[in-house]
Amino acid sequence: MRKITLLLLTAFTLSACMTTSEGPGTSMTTDDYRARRGPDGVHPDLNGIWQALGSAHYDLERHMASAGTQLRHAPLGPVPPKAVVAFGAFAAVPPGMGVVVGGKIPYTAEALAKRDENRSNALDRDLALKCYMPGVPRATYMPYPFQILQGDKDFFISYQFASSVRSIYSEDPGPAPIDSWMGQSVASWEGETLVLDVTGLHPDTWLDRAGNHHSEQLHVIERYTPMGPNHLQYEATIEDPAVYTRPWKISMPLYRRMEQDFQILDFKCVEFVEELLYGQWRKNPLD
Amino acid sequence: MKMKLLSLLITATLAQYATAEIPRTASGKPNFNGNYDTATLTPHQRPKAFGNNLYMSREEADKVVAAENEAQAAGEKELDPNREAPPEGGDGNYALGAGGVGGYNTFWIARGDTSLEIDGKFRTSILYQPENGRYPKMLPAAGARMMKKYASFSKGNPGYAWWLEEEGPSPYDGPESRTLSDRCLQGFGSTGGPPMMPTLYNNFKRVVQSEDHVMILVEMVHDVRTIRLDSKHVSEDIRLWMGDSIGHWEGDTLVVDTTNFTDNPGNGRATRDLHVVERFTMQDETTLHYQFTAEDPNTWAEPWSGEYTWPKSPDPVYEYACHEGNYAMGSILRGARLLESEYKPKEK
Numbered sequence: 001m002r003k004i005t006l007l008l009l010t011a012f013t014l015s016a017c018m019t020t021s022e023g024p025g026t027s028m029t030t031d032d033y034r035a036r037r038g039p040d041g042v043h044p045d046l047n048g049i050w051q052a053l054g055s056a057h058y059d060l061e062r063h064m065a066s067a068g069t070q071l072r073h074a075p076l077g078p079v080p081p082k083a084v085v086a087f088g089a090f091a092a093v094p095p096g097m098g099v100v101v102g103g104k105i106p107y108t109a110e111a112l113a114k115r116d117e118n119r120s121n122a123l124d125r126d127l128a129l130k131c132y133m134p135g136v137p138r139a140t141y142m143p144y145p146f147q148i149l150q151g152d153k154d155f156f157i158s159y160q161f162a163s164s165v166r167s168i169y170s171e172d173p174g175p176a177p178i179d180s181w182m183g184q185s186v187a188s189w190e191g192e193t194l195v196l197d198v199t200g201l202h203p204d205t206w207l208d209r210a211g212n213h214h215s216e217q218l219h220v221i222e223r224y225t226p227m228g229p230n231h232l233q234y235e236a237t238i239e240d241p242a243v244y245t246r247p248w249k250i251s252m253p254l255y256r257r258m259e260q261d262f263q264i265l266d267f268k269c270v271e272f273v274e275e276l277l278y279g280q281w282r283k284n285p286l287d
Numbered sequence: 288m289k290m291k292l293l294s295l296l297i298t299a300t301l302a303q304y305a306t307a308e309i310p311r312t313a314s315g316k317p318n319f320n321g322n323y324d325t326a327t328l329t330p331h332q333r334p335k336a337f338g339n340n341l342y343m344s345r346e347e348a349d350k351v352v353a354a355e356n357e358a359q360a361a362g363e364k365e366l367d368p369n370r371e372a373p374p375e376g377g378d379g380n381y382a383l384g385a386g387g388v389g390g391y392n393t394f395w396i397a398r399g400d401t402s403l404e405i406d407g408k409f410r411t412s413i414l415y416q417p418e419n420g421r422y423p424k425m426l427p428a429a430g431a432r433m434m435k436k437y438a439s440f441s442k443g444n445p446g447y448a449w450w451l452e453e454e455g456p457s458p459y460d461g462p463e464s465r466t467l468s469d470r471c472l473q474g475f476g477s478t479g480g481p482p483m484m485p486t487l488y489n490n491f492k493r494v495v496q497s498e499d500h501v502m503i504l505v506e507m508v509h510d511v512r513t514i515r516l517d518s519k520h521v522s523e524d525i526r527l528w529m530g531d532s533i534g535h536w537e538g539d540t541l542v543v544d545t546t547n548f549t550d551n552p553g554n555g556r557a558t559r560d561l562h563v564v565e566r567f568t569m570q571d572e573t574t575l576h577y578q579f580t581a582e583d584p585n586t587w588a589e590p591w592s593g594e595y596t597w598p599k600s601p602d603p604v605y606e607y608a609c610h611e612g613n614y615a616m617g618s619i620l621r622g623a624r625l626l627e628s629e630y631k632p633k634e635k
Contacts, residue, residue: 039497041313047497132611147513149495149502152313154320156495156502158511162610165509173603180606264513266527270471270610274462281620282461283627 035192035226040152043189044226047150049262050254052141052234055096059210060250061105062098069093069209070122081123093209099141101249105212111243118211126206130277131269133164133181135205136198136220137236137250145257147264148224155187155194160267168196176200179216196222207238215242230256309539309569312496317539317569319494319501322604323597325483325577326399326490328355331593333412333420341415348402348409355398362393377446397488403595405576413484416580416592425556429586433556440466448626459623462616467551469616471609472528474507477553479529481512481545481563482579482593484553491604492597494575501534501541501567508609514543521547526559541567558585573599 035044058069068091071078084091107115118125128134134142144160155168168185176184176199183201187194203216223235232254239247279285310318328351337343343351403410412420425433439458442449450457458464468475476486483492483505491506503512514532521531523546531547545563552561561583570576575597582590 039313047500127611133606133608147500147502149497149500149513151320151496152318154495156493156504158502158513163509163511165504165511165606167604167606169603178605181608181611182606261518261521263515263521265521265525268472268528274470278462278616278620281617281624283457283459283623 033226033228035229038150043194044192045150046148046194046224046226046232049145049147049257049264050232051143051145051257052252052254054099054141054252055094056099056141056250056252057138057143057208058093059096060098060100060208060212061210062100062103063093063096063210065095066093067091069126069211070120083123099250099252101251106245106248107243108245111213115211115213118206118213120211122209122211125211126209127204128161128206128209129273131162131273132205133162134159135181135201136166136183136185137222137238138205138207139164139182140222140234140236140254141252144267145262145264155196158264160264161269163266163268166196179203181205183220185222190223192225194224196220196224198222213243214238214240217242224254227253230258307571310572314498316496316498316536317541319496319541319567319569319575321494322600322602323492323494323575324399324490324600324602325485325492325595325597326397327403327413327485327595328352328399328401329403329410329413329595331413331484332422333414335419335421337411337420339418339420340411341420343402343409343411345409348404351402352400355400359393359396362396365392366394379446395488397490399485399490405594405596410595412593413595414591414593417589422556423587423589423591425586426588429556432558436555439464446626448623448630451627451630452632457623459620462620465616465619468508469619471508471613471616473551473553474505474510477555478507479505479510479512480553480579481530481532481543481565482554482581483565483577485595489607491600491602493604501543504604505529506604506607509607514541520544523547529553530561530563537566539568543567554581556586557581557583560585570596575599 037043038045038047055063067078068080068084070081072081079085080091123129128138128142133139139146139159139161142159142161146157146159149156149158153170155170157166157168159165164182166182166185167180168187170187172186173184179200179202181202183198185196185198187196189195198220201214201216201218201220203214203218206213217240219239221237223233225233225235227233233251234254235249235251237247237249238244275286312318403413414420414422417423439450439456450459456464462470466475467473473479474486474489477484478486478490483503486507489507493504495502499516501514501516503514504510505512510529512529512532514534516534516536518533520533525531526547526549528549530545530552532543532545534541534543536542543565545565548557548559548561550559552558554561561581563579563581566578568576568578576594577597578592578594580590580592
């Protein structure tokens with residue numbers, strides 16, 4: 001009896017947390033909205049160009065504004081590294097309420113230390129900065145649009161950033177034969193929700209610019225649920241026993257890009273990072 | 288006038304297929320969803336010996352396959368895991384990017400294992416217009432442009448810093464000096480096009496289609512073509528690596544019109560004014576017929592057309608992470624800097 005009361009209490013506390021300052025709630029109920037049917041005539045239509053708003057791409061956890069992701073010590077307080085000083089306000093990190101359900105990522109002590117160390121070395125270690133494909137779930141909430149293509153049974157997602165794409169299977173092909181930057185996704189429907197089960201992810205991608213990380217054991221379960229004609233609720237459960245003490249969730253809305261004739265234009269950032277990656281080996285290096 | 292000529296050519300696609308059962312979407316449209324292996328041993332351009340003959344006999348087609356099998360078998364020998372390391376400094380073979388230390392070998396090459404067969408007849412080339420199955424003669428200005436673009440590549444890498452003996456830019460001055468495929472900005476051989484052509488390897492395509500979009504994933508460099516149906520072209524200020532593609536249905540054929548290219552379309556001869564019209568038709572359950580016509584007033588005096596089939600493949604398409612694994616770019620530039628530091632004028 002006492003156990004049940006405790007459980008109920010815990011549940012109450014949790015749900016209270018979710019609706020107050022402790023971070024976002026889990027997905028809202030979908031009872032009151034039924035989306036237009038998709039190409040198969042049965043499941044909701046998720047076709048469209050979508051984008052997240054907010055500051056999750058800077059830091060999934062709740063955070064106050066700062067002068068930059070990576071800071072260096074200075075006699076009177078932290079300042080940005082020399083390489084980004086010229087960016088001024090553009091390099092500063094805006095504040096965010098966080099998208100981690102419950103507020104904090106449940107790192108092991110060791111993994112938390114690595115996160116902090118990552119953060120102090122973000123310019124060297126964040127591979128998205130080098131225009132590498134950003135991985136999942138990060139690609140979803142980077143500040144760039146992405147397009148969901150939904151056929152009768154087939155799905156495809158193409159992202160503007162780094163022209164990243166997902167391999168999405170409608171039937172489980174078994175374990176991924178090799179790790180890849182965007183992983184292997186298997187699609188299924190749970191009522192009105194599209195579920196993508198993602199494995200085979202490369203260990204070197206990050207979850208945001210703040211050094212939040214994972215290992216090659218990462219398993220992401222994404223849930224896309226229509227909440228109205230122009231927004232989806234996005235939820236991702238993140239499991240990785242090598243890095244976290246328990247599975248945890250992020251939750252945020254995704255918005256349809258409403259501009260007339262909106263389309264994904266090329267953002268092949270590879271050519272924009274050539275000076276960063278190869279400039280030192282030019283015949284005549286620039287200053 | 289130009290448009291008229293183009294549409295005339297398009298209507299004159301050579302393949303005539305009987306109305307077979309084709310896959311259809313829930314809404315009744317032809318259903319292209321699936322993976323395709325577009326490799327074929329039939330060349331883009333017709334070997335001159337065939338003249339204006341579009342077709343070859345089964346015997347001749349078998350010969351093409353046998354020659355490829357022979358070449359592959361010979362190449363397999365080079366893959367012997369117990370072979371010795373190349374001699375220090377390389378073996379002197381700088382062909383095909385081998386770099387003297389064995390770069391490409393048979394392991395990489397996947398040009399297909401059949402000759403192109405349409406309506407039961409084997410083809411001598413993918414191009415069928417002009418009649419000789421070869422690209423039209425380039426305009427003089429285009430020839431000069433190509434010379435300028437590729438002249439410095441003609442020397443390859445003879446193992447010393449030859450460019451120090453010459454005026455002008457070298458192919459190793461910086462990342463921008465390299466080809467777009469070396470830079471992982473585009474696949475080579477017009478694999479993403481349009482027009483999309485078969486090339487040395489990684490010839491898979493994945494098609495996913497909704498009611499108003501058709502997406503084609505090009506395996507090499509994970510390039511995506513997103514074709515908007517019943518739409519209009521984006522403003523001419525906007526340029527895209529694979530152009531801006533809009534499509535519409537003509538009966539059971541998807542017709543795709545592409546403009547708004549950059550200065551570097553997949554076809555290395557063409558310019559930003561390239562205009563391509565493609566026609567996608569499901570020929571039966573498992574075969575997509577792909578036809579195209581291309582024109583560019585800065586390059587050719589006349590349009591050219593081709594066609595080939597894309598058989599469906601049960602195989603998955605894996606991620607082609609080119610840039611993420613591009614150790615070659617740094618090595619090419621560092622190698623050139625090393626050769627420069629070792630250069631002695633008398634080595635010439």
